[in-house]
Amino acid sequence: MNYQFNLSQIVFLITDKEQDERMVVGVFIEPNGVSYKLACGATTSWHNEIEISSSKNILKTFE
Known part of the structure; x- marks a missing residue:
């Protein structure tokens, strides 16, 4: 199975106004798709x- 994002890749959440860098630290495969565990500092979330986007949207920081 191909994944859009790789472990240890730096990514961004498309809805995050701060556009903080997050690292892919886990991948979970389900019948309906793939989920990624992202780390931002000491916080992780699925x-x-x-x-998720591989590029930062700096325009989002001006909203």
């Missing part, structure tokens, strides 16, 4: 592929 996200679906559609919530």
Whole structure:
């Protein structure tokens, strides 16, 4: 199975106004898709592929 994001890759949440860097630290495969565990500092959270981007959206920081 191909993954859009790789372990240890730096990514961004498309809805995050601060556009903080997050690192992919886990991948969970389900019948309906792939979820990624992202780390931002000491905090981790799970996200679906559609919530994640490999590029920073600096315009989001001006909202």
